[in-house]
Amino acid sequence: MEQFRLWGTLVNAFAVILGSLIGLGIKNLLGRKTTYQRMESLSVCILNGIGLCVLAIGITGTIKAAVNDQILAALAGSYVGSPENTLQIVASLAGEETLIVVFSMVLGAVIGHLCNLDAGINLLGDKIEKLAHNRFGNVAQGFVSASLLFCVGSMTIVGALNSGLQCDHTMLYTKSILDFVSSLILSTSLGIGVMFSAAFVLVFQGSITLLAQWVAPFLSNDVITCMSVVGSILIIGLSLNVLGLTKLKIMNYLPAMILPAFIIPLVKWVGRFI
Numbered sequence: 001m002e003q004f005r006l007w008g009t010l011v012n013a014f015a016v017i018l019g020s021l022i023g024l025g026i027k028n029l030l031g032r033k034t035t036y037q038r039m040e041s042l043s044v045c046i047l048n049g050i051g052l053c054v055l056a057i058g059i060t061g062t063i064k065a066a067v068n069d070q071i072l073a074a075l076a077g078s079y080v081g082s083p084e085n086t087l088q089i090v091a092s093l094a095g096e097e098t099l100i101v102v103f104s105m106v107l108g109a110v111i112g113h114l115c116n117l118d119a120g121i122n123l124l125g126d127k128i129e130k131l132a133h134n135r136f137g138n139v140a141q142g143f144v145s146a147s148l149l150f151c152v153g154s155m156t157i158v159g160a161l162n163s164g165l166q167c168d169h170t171m172l173y174t175k176s177i178l179d180f181v182s183s184l185i186l187s188t189s190l191g192i193g194v195m196f197s198a199a200f201v202l203v204f205q206g207s208i209t210l211l212a213q214w215v216a217p218f219l220s221n222d223v224i225t226c227m228s229v230v231g232s233i234l235i236i237g238l239s240l241n242v243l244g245l246t247k248l249k250i251m252n253y254l255p256a257m258i259l260p261a262f263i264i265p266l267v268k269w270v271g272r273f274i
Helices: 007-033 036-075 084-117 117-133 139-151 156-166 170-190 191-211 212-218 221-242 248-256 260-271
Strands: none
Touching: 007 139, 007 156, 007 170, 007 191, 007 221, 007 248, 007 260, 036 248, 036 260, 084 156, 084 248, 084 260, 117 191, 117 221, 117 248, 139 170, 139 221, 139 248, 156 170, 156 191, 170 191, 191 212, 212 260, 221 248, 221 260
16 A cells, blocks of 8 residues: 555545544533533633644744755855855845745735635635534634644655655655644644645645656755745744734635745746846
């Protein structure tokens, strides 16, 4: 089975579903043993705690993705310039990536807004909530929150590429364990929407895996770094929504995550003629 290229992604999706089911079971058990008011208060408390954790993940992910590769390369002496100006060189390179990130966010917002992705996912969430008689919380919020958390970062992209190119699922197995624990915790507060994010994991990771031999040349370190930065920024926005500080339509920014894969090669191609 491990020679099947999608095996790692299928294991990852199953881990999300299993973790969510256990989390929903815990939520249901707590609901039976506590009064409605105490359960509601507990859910708010857990939700705020998750929001703070998501904020920390977003901030650390942004910083790590933005400067980690440059710092490692600078320490290895691969940058040309005065050794005394190492930090300045790193900052300069991080600045170039920032422009790509900003452009991706702007263009992604335009695409997402025109497609009205946020309204679409909320409409689907509302229908599911009605079918479930509102027993499983805000489906759209749970889906968006979990989908971003499970699909942002270099582990997702590199793991999917390894599965597609070498049938090496080791990284996705590790990610599956992390996502299992995360889905268990998230579903106790965010509800059944977390389980539906397994479909997004399957489509997003699966697409990279199946198209690995074609997309790999476009997913350079710079592209993966910028995609991770954009994803981490969206997670920060998501955390602010969870904490009730903002009402950002995060789904409308989702196209920004894949745009660096097109923008960076285009910028390099144009640079040849300048």
